[in-house]
Amino acid sequence: MTNHVRGRKSLLWLLVPFLLFVAALPLANRIDPVILGLPFLFFWALLAVILSPLAIWLAARSDPFFQRDEAEPTDVD
Amino acid sequence: MSTDAQVAIGIFGVAMVATLGLGIAAMRGRDADREQWAVGGRSFGVILTWVLLAGECYTSFSYLGAAGWAYGYGAPILYLVGYMATGYATVYLFAPMVWSYAARHNLVSVRDILAHRFRSPRFGLVIAIVATLALLPYIQLQIQGMGLVVNAISYNEIPLETAFVIGFVVSAGFVLVSGLRGSAWVSVFKDALVILTIVFLAIYLPLKLFGSYGNLFERLRTERPEWLTLPGNESPGLGVLWFMSTCILNGVAFTVFPSFVAGYLGSKSPNTIRRNAIFLPMYSLLLLVPMMLGMAALFVVPNLEENDLALLSMVTAELPGWVVGIVGVAGALSAIVPMAVFMLCIGTLWGGQSVNRARVVVVASGLAALGGALLFPDALVRLSVLSYEGIAQLVPPLVGGLLWRRMTVQGALAGLLVGEAIVVPLALSGNDPFLGVNAGLLGLVANVIVNVAVSRARPREDAPGPRFQRLSEGSTIPSSSQV
Numbered sequence: 001m002t003n004h005v006r007g008r009k010s011l012l013w014l015l016v017p018f019l020l021f022v023a024a025l026p027l028a029n030r031i032d033p034v035i036l037g038l039p040f041l042f043f044w045a046l047l048a049v050i051l052s053p054l055a056i057w058l059a060a061r062s063d064p065f066f067q068r069d070e071a072e073p074t075d076v077d
Numbered sequence: 078m079s080t081d082a083q084v085a086i087g088i089f090g091v092a093m094v095a096t097l098g099l100g101i102a103a104m105r106g107r108d109a110d111r112e113q114w115a116v117g118g119r120s121f122g123v124i125l126t127w128v129l130l131a132g133e134c135y136t137s138f139s140y141l142g143a144a145g146w147a148y149g150y151g152a153p154i155l156y157l158v159g160y161m162a163t164g165y166a167t168v169y170l171f172a173p174m175v176w177s178y179a180a181r182h183n184l185v186s187v188r189d190i191l192a193h194r195f196r197s198p199r200f201g202l203v204i205a206i207v208a209t210l211a212l213l214p215y216i217q218l219q220i221q222g223m224g225l226v227v228n229a230i231s232y233n234e235i236p237l238e239t240a241f242v243i244g245f246v247v248s249a250g251f252v253l254v255s256g257l258r259g260s261a262w263v264s265v266f267k268d269a270l271v272i273l274t275i276v277f278l279a280i281y282l283p284l285k286l287f288g289s290y291g292n293l294f295e296r297l298r299t300e301r302p303e304w305l306t307l308p309g310n311e312s313p314g315l316g317v318l319w320f321m322s323t324c325i326l327n328g329v330a331f332t333v334f335p336s337f338v339a340g341y342l343g344s345k346s347p348n349t350i351r352r353n354a355i356f357l358p359m360y361s362l363l364l365l366v367p368m369m370l371g372m373a374a375l376f377v378v379p380n381l382e383e384n385d386l387a388l389l390s391m392v393t394a395e396l397p398g399w400v401v402g403i404v405g406v407a408g409a410l411s412a413i414v415p416m417a418v419f420m421l422c423i424g425t426l427w428g429g430q431s432v433n434r435a436r437v438v439v440v441a442s443g444l445a446a447l448g449g450a451l452l453f454p455d456a457l458v459r460l461s462v463l464s465y466e467g468i469a470q471l472v473p474p475l476v477g478g479l480l481w482r483r484m485t486v487q488g489a490l491a492g493l494l495v496g497e498a499i500v501v502p503l504a505l506s507g508n509d510p511f512l513g514v515n516a517g518l519l520g521l522v523a524n525v526i527v528n529v530a531v532s533r534a535r536p537r538e539d540a541p542g543p544r545f546q547r548l549s550e551g552s553t554i555p556s557s558s559q560v
Contacts, residue, residue, distance in 0.1 A: 004174055004479075004480055005170075011169075011170060014166040014167075014169060014170055015166075016166070017162040017163045017165075017166045017328075017358075018163050018166065018324075018325070018328075020162070021159040021160075021162055021163055021321075021324045022159075022163070022321045022324050022325060025317055025320055025321055025324075026317050026321075029152075029306050029307050029317050030306060031298060031302065031305050031306055034294070034298075037289070037290055037291030037294055037295075038290075038294060039294055039297075039298060039305045039306075041152055041155070041305065041306055041307070042152075042155070042294070042305070045155045045158060045159070045365070046365065048158075048159070048162060049158050049162060049358065049359075049361045049362055049365065050362075052162035052165070052166070052358045053165075053355055053356065053358045053359050055166070056165060056166055056169055056354055056355045056358070057355045059166075059169060060169065060351055060352075060354075060355055063351075065173070065347070065351075066348060066351050069346050069347060069348040070347065071173070071176075071177035071180065071181070071347050072173050072174040072177045072347065073174075073177070074174055074177070074178050074479040074480065075479065075480050075481060075482045076178075076194060076478070076479055076482050077178060077181060077182070
């Protein structure tokens with residue numbers, strides 16, 4: 001794992017989709033409050049669908065491999 | 078035959094001929110050697126990779142199924158957009174690494190990659206078998222999805238069986254000639270139509286039928302509240318724990334799904350994949366539309382015998398023939414594109430260095446799925462339930478294997494077999510989810526534990542060190558076997 005993620009702190013942003021759709025889900029599984037006409041779970045899903053690409057973009061923006069369009073090392077070659 | 082039916086069938090027929098022509102023209106002026114045919118010469122930019130990957134993730138069955146599940150169960154269908162979000166985050170993390178390894182060593186399939194990593198053609202063979210068994214039901218699912226679409230939009234004038242055959246002929250036709258490039262070109266046509274029709278349906282139908290989305294949900298809240306939270310209406314155990322575990326399992330499985338790998342190996346650079354990991358989850362917004370429409374159908378066409386017909390029944394009931402025809406083309410192409418990529422993927426798994434051998438396998442796999450659709454429409458489709466969970470067991474060898482040098486082929490194989498031995502019986506006996514948790518995730522955890530334990534037990538002799546790298550450079554099939 002070491003070679004692959006060394007010096008790429010921004011990759012922590014990639015946890016956001018997991019927080020939204022996994023960790024927070026027990027709290028989001030409800031009808032009220034209704035927001036923008038949507039029952040809460042559906043509002044939450046819409047919000048998470050919009051925020052997830054944003055989080056992946058934030059991960060990429062400060063990722064040196066993305067900035068240099070660089071191939072990634074593995075630990076086996 | 079009604080005028081609406083004539084118009085819809087006419088539009089559909091013209092579009093199928095155009096699709097075949099476009100797909101075949103994609104290869105003009107290029108030699109169909111192995112790299113060109115299997116991975117488009119690793120030359121695709123952001124747009125072609127985008128439409129290709131979108132073509133696989135957002136298929137006819139994701140649209141029909143999304144509406145069908147929403148109609149039948151309600152909220153559990155949101156898992157579809159959930160695992161795509163976690164999936165693309167995982168793709169950003171791991172897919173460029175897999176691409177890099179494959180590009181450095183000229184590998185074109187999951188089988189190639191694993192045979193090369195573990196210096197074991199026999200382990201590659203095991204992988205090819207698992208992947209093929211997992212993909213065949215998906216091809217059949219698409220053929221049957223095509224049947225449903227074409228039958229519905231022709232106002233039942235075109236029988237299911239005819240539609241199955243049309244789907245097979247068109248997709249096999251261009252994939253044999255043009256390989257991945259043909260699929261990518263047809264995907265461009267398909268995506269334009271799909272986006273157009275979904276946006277149209279999203280705006281037109283709810284407004285016409287309910288006045289606004291708010292009104293639709295208000296009615297659901299008063300009349301069908303069970304549909305609005307997990308575990309949904311009379312679902313088979315699709316609760317919160319299932320939702321969470323499935324978002325994790327399917328999310329990590331994304332990166333290794335063999336046909337998805339085939340799609341991203343065609344990228345010309347790692348950033349092509351990274352940009353797609355950013356932009357593709359936005360496509361999920363489109364998937365929310367059939368979900369809403371599926372729930373709207375509860376009030377428009379209640380008590381349907383087949384949930385998957387919810388969307389199409391509403392479309393044919395509420396819209397004129399020419400719109401129905403265009404929706405039908407979008408639906409049919411959403412079956413044809415993934416069908417083509419799945420067949421191509423199986424072809425590259427078995428083709429070795431020969432494109433012609435791969436082509437024979439393409440036809441054979443398509444015919445097998447076509448036969449399944451005609452003769453046993455239910456049997457194989459039931460197997461597709463466990464495809465994702467079975468494929469997820471490839472994560473430790475494919476991703477873990479590139480990250481952990483000490484993983485041995487014995488560890489990888491033992492973990493894989495244990496994982497499958499947990500997933501297959503649970504899924505086939507109707508015990509998935511097991512105690513509320515996605516069975517594939519249980520299999521994956523056991524898989525990793527066994528893999529690590531066995532690999533650690535025999536560490537040194539089998540671990541490929543960096544010094545082997547030069548020896549195998551350029552050779553796709555390594556010569557030594559360790560299984």
